[in-house]
Amino acid sequence: MVVDTHCHLDKQYYDSVEQLIDEMKDNIIIASAVDLKTTEEVVKLCNKYTNVYGTIGFHPTELDDYSEENLKKIEQHLSNPKIVGIGEIGLDYHYGKEEKAKQIKVFKEQLLLAKKYNKTIVIHSRDAALDTYNILKEVDITNNKVNMHCYSYSLEMAKEFKKLNIKFGIGGVLTFKNSQKLKDVVEYLTLDDILLETDSPYLSPEPLRGKVNHPINVKIVANKIAELKNTSVEEVEKRTTKNAIYQFDLKI
Numbered sequence: 605m606v607v608d609t610h611c612h613l614d615k616q617y618y619d620s621v622e623q624l625i626d627e628m629k630d631n632i633i634i635a636s637a638v639d640l641k642t643t644e645e646v647v648k649l650c651n652k653y654t655n656v657y658g659t660i661g662f663h664p665t666e667l668d669d670y671s672e673e674n675l676k677k678i679e680q681h682l683s684n685p686k687i688v689g690i691g692e693i694g695l696d697y698h699y700g701k702e703e704k705a706k707q708i709k710v711f712k713e714q715l716l717l718a719k720k721y722n723k724t725i726v727i728h729s730r731d732a733a734l735d736t737y738n739i740l741k742e743v744d745i746t747n748n749k750v751n752m753h754c755y756s757y758s759l760e761m762a763k764e765f766k767k768l769n770i771k772f773g774i775g776g777v778l779t780f781k782n783s784q785k786l787k788d789v790v791e792y793l794t795l796d797d798i799l800l801e802t803d804s805p806y807l808s809p810e811p812l813r814g815k816v817n818h819p820i821n822v823k824i825v826a827n828k829i830a831e832l833k834n835t836s837v838e839e840v841e842k843r844t845t846k847n848a849i850y851q852f853d854l855k856i
């Protein structure tokens with residue numbers, strides 16, 4: 605069994621979401637929202653399919669429909685047992701530099717929600733390593749489980765995030781030719797630090813790079829990790845699945 609701990613199942617990306625979920629039967633999908641509309645879609649999918657769980661919230665570059673009122677609407681879904689985390693939330697200074705202050709405000713509000721409901725936190729962080737780190741320290745997330753999705757920073761930062769007991773979402777980027785920095789991080793981490801993810805429909809692994817990504821391709825990522833860590837795919841799948849079940853408190 606494998607768990608794709610982070611992907612997007614919005615129907616406009618795929619020929620058939622149903623088929624995508626069927627490809628993952630006997631496996632688990634954790635679908636991520638990025639705003640209110642996708643939160644409501646994720647909740648529907650979670651209620652319909654036993655192997656789909658969800659995380660909900662406002663992504664840092666998707667703040668157009670953010671309001672106190674809409675955040676309240678998202679909060680109402682946090683008591684749904686299939687909603688296993690808040691995410692993806694965080695900071696993105698690559699695309700959203702001019703909205704820094706707003707991003708930080710919304711990030712902090714959602715971290716407080718995660719604390720209030722004791723939910724796992726799924727972080728999106730791009731070109732914002734230090735601010736992300738400092739906010740996590742400031743808000744004090746030590747009682748929450750935290751996952752840095754699509755980890756893209758240095759080995760040095762990985763060591764600091766690991767000290768905060770944060771887990772690392774590793775996906776298709778690991779299979780790219782120019783991903784030495786991430787390969788160094790994966791070699792440093794233990795299997796207990798790693799969560800498999802695809803970030804579908806984005807970031808298809810080699811040799812599918814450029815195509816629409818599917819959650820089942822998480823197996824290609826597992827293969828690559830096995831190769832880098834000189835272990836079996838079975839071991840990678842077993843250990844990362846155990847991590848995911850623990851990290852998201854999955855009742856399976």
Ligand code: NI
Pocket residue numbers: 610611612636692803
């Ligand atoms: Ni994502």
